Amino acid sequence: MIADRRSGLHVLDLDGTLLRSDATLSPYARDGLNALLDDGVRLTVASARSAVAIRSLLAGVRLTLPVIELGGAFLTDFATGRHLAHRTLGPEVVTAALDVLARIPAEPVLTTWDGTTDRVLHGPGRDPATAWYVAEKADYGDPRLTPCADPRAAAALTRTALLVAFVPDAEAAAVVDALEAALSGAACVLATENRYVPGWSEVQIGHPQAEKGLAVRHLTEVTGLADAHLTVYGDHLNDLPMFAVADRSVAPANAHPEVLARAGTVTAANDEDGIVRHLLEGFGGS
Known part of the structure; x- marks a missing residue:
C-alpha cells in the first residue's frame, strides 16, 4: 500500500x-x-x-x-x-469587467502577463482589504507589484490572468450577479470571504478554464x-x-x-x- x-x-x-x-x-x-x-x-x-x-x-x-x-x-x-x-483573459473581457467594477465602485487589481513578464497592477488601496492584498505582496518583496493609474489602458496591451476586487460581504452576491450578466460566460466569477480581513469578500474574475x-x-x-x-x-x-x-x-x-x-x-x-x-x-x- x-x-x-x-x-x-x-x-x-x-x-x-x-x-x-x-x-x-x-x-x-x-x-x-x-x-x-x-x-x-x-x-x-x-x-x-x-x-x-x-x-x-x-x-x-x-x-x-x-x-x-x-x-x-x-x-x-x-x-x-x-x-x-x-488560461488568461483578453482585453475585451477585462474591459467589460472593469466597466462593472467602476459602477460599484470597487478598486481592481490585475495580474497580467505579456508573454514574458508578470505584473500585479494596483491602485492606491482605498479599502482595507485591497490595502492588505497589496501590502502582503510588498512584505515578501513581490517584484510584480506595479502602481497603475489606468488599468483599462494597461489591460488593452496584455493578457490578464486574474482580476481581483474587494467588496463588503453583504454586496458580494449582487456584484457576482452583475459581473456574470455582463460577461456572459466569457469569464468565471467567484466570491469568497477574505479570511484575513473580516467583513470583506474577494471577487475573482478569471478564464473559464x-x-x-x-x-x-x-x-x-x-x-x-x-x-x-x-x-x-x-x-x-x-x-x-x-x-x-x-x-x-x-x-x-x-x-x-x-x-x-x-x-x-x-x-x-x-x-x-x-x-x-x-x-x-x-x-x-x-
Missing part, C-alpha cells in the same frame, strides 16, 4: 489546508514536507496564490514539480517561474504522471474541481462543509498540521 501511494502524485492546496490560519507554514510542516520529498514522494501545490507567493510561503521546501498558481491560470516551473501553460481540476490534469500530462494515482488536498470550494478528477481526496477538519462532504478522508485541522501529519503517517513517518 505504501509503495503504491509513494508512486502516486499528491497535489496540495495552501491557504486553509497546508498553511496555518495565520498564513504561515509551521517548522514541523516544512520539515515533514522535505522528509517526504527526500524520500521520493511526488508532491506539489495548487493555489490561488502566485508562484512568487508560493515560493515565499514555502521557503526552504524543496519542491521540484511544477506548481499550479492563481487557481489554475498558470502551470509554472517552480524553479524558474516560467509558465508552462496559461482557469480552475484546479483542468490544471491538475494538465500537470499530470506535462510531468508524465497521467497514469499515477492522484491524491488531492483542499479546504475550499475552489478545490472541488480537483476533487472531481482525483482518485482520492483529503480535507482538513476546518474545511468548508461542502468540501468535507466530498472528501474521502478528513484529517486534523490546518492549525494542527493535519495534512502533513496524515502524509507522514501514510508513508510510515512520524
Whole structure:
C-alpha cells in the first residue's frame, strides 16, 4: 500500500489546508514536507496564490514539480517561474469587467502577463482589504507589484490572468450577479470571504478554464504522471474541481462543509498540521 501511494502524485492546496490560519507554514510542516520529498514522494501545490507567493510561503521546501498558481491560470516551473501553460483573459473581457467594477465602485487589481513578464497592477488601496492584498505582496518583496493609474489602458496591451476586487460581504452576491450578466460566460466569477480581513469578500474574475481540476490534469500530462494515482488536498470550494478528477481526496477538519462532504478522508485541522501529519503517517513517518 505504501509503495503504491509513494508512486502516486499528491497535489496540495495552501491557504486553509497546508498553511496555518495565520498564513504561515509551521517548522514541523516544512520539515515533514522535505522528509517526504527526500524520500521520493511526488508532491506539489495548487493555489490561488502566485508562484512568487508560493515560493515565499514555502521557503526552504524543496519542491521540484511544477506548481499550479492563481487557481489554475498558470502551470509554472517552480524553479524558474516560467509558465508552462496559461488560461488568461483578453482585453475585451477585462474591459467589460472593469466597466462593472467602476459602477460599484470597487478598486481592481490585475495580474497580467505579456508573454514574458508578470505584473500585479494596483491602485492606491482605498479599502482595507485591497490595502492588505497589496501590502502582503510588498512584505515578501513581490517584484510584480506595479502602481497603475489606468488599468483599462494597461489591460488593452496584455493578457490578464486574474482580476481581483474587494467588496463588503453583504454586496458580494449582487456584484457576482452583475459581473456574470455582463460577461456572459466569457469569464468565471467567484466570491469568497477574505479570511484575513473580516467583513470583506474577494471577487475573482478569471478564464473559464482557469480552475484546479483542468490544471491538475494538465500537470499530470506535462510531468508524465497521467497514469499515477492522484491524491488531492483542499479546504475550499475552489478545490472541488480537483476533487472531481482525483482518485482520492483529503480535507482538513476546518474545511468548508461542502468540501468535507466530498472528501474521502478528513484529517486534523490546518492549525494542527493535519495534512502533513496524515502524509507522514501514510508513508510510515512520524
